[in-house]
Amino acid sequence: MTPTRVAYRYAETDQEHKACFFVRRRVFIDGQNVPEDLEIDGLDDAALHVLAEENGNILGTARIRILEDIAKIERVAVLEEARGKGIGRGIMIFIIEKMAERRDIARLKLGSQCHAIPFYESLGFAAVGEVYMDAGIAHRDMVRDNQQIKQTG
Numbered sequence: 001m002t003p004t005r006v007a008y009r010y011a012e013t014d015q016e017h018k019a020c021f022f023v024r025r026r027v028f029i030d031g032q033n034v035p036e037d038l039e040i041d042g043l044d045d046a047a048l049h050v051l052a053e054e055n056g057n058i059l060g061t062a063r064i065r066i067l068e069d070i071a072k073i074e075r076v077a078v079l080e081e082a083r084g085k086g087i088g089r090g091i092m093i094f095i096i097e098k099m100a101e102r103r104d105i106a107r108l109k110l111g112s113q114c115h116a117i118p119f120y121e122s123l124g125f126a127a128v129g130e131v132y133m134d135a136g137i138a139h140r141d142m143v144r145d146n147q148q149i150k151q152t153g
Contacts, residue, residue, distance in 0.1 A: 006059065006087055008094035011049040019058035020049045027077035034135040039075075050094060052078070052087045060087045064095060069106040071099045071146075076110070092123050096144075105146045114138040 011017050021040075028034040043065060052060035060078035064071050073095055078087045099105050112120050117127055117140060125142040132139055 006052050006054045006085075006090055008050065008052055008090050011051045011061075016051060016058070017044075017049055020051055020061040020063075023058055023061045023077050023079055024075055026079060028075070028135075031080065032135075032137065034137075038135045047074075050091055052082075052091050054082075060091050062091050062095060064099075066105070069104060071095075071102075071105045071108050073108060073110040088119065089123070092120075096123065099146060102146075107146055108144040110142050111139045112142050114140055117142070 011020050021044075024039060028039045029036050044063065047063040047065045050062045050064065051058050059082035060076075062076040063074050065074065066072075073092075076088060076091060078091075096108070099108055108125070110120065110125065111134060112125075112127070114131060120142050121127070123144070125144045127140050127142050129141045
């Protein structure tokens, strides 16, 4: 068997976007019981979508919305059968590196499920504000300065 490598890139085609939505449906709607109307929120058309692909299979995804000088990272999801292989980290590193190339982005922001805070802290994000509920799941906002990315990336 030939070893495979996971590729990280922006989704470009309708088929790739549909595959990203499939991952989100499996992870959030089916896996975490997030109501469909909260997951499919009407903001996807204005977002960049990142995918993790191995042998033509989409294993993970995230979306990025640019809000003035903030890159808001949302919907980070990896299929259950692909977890534990560094795919979520790979998605985030891809995003961090791509946003570091942009001069118009001052800060990265995300709303982390509380159990995932240590994961994002390991990538240089800091928790800010209070815990809040989103779709019935405890979250906390996290930020990372894009200047930090440029200095360390």
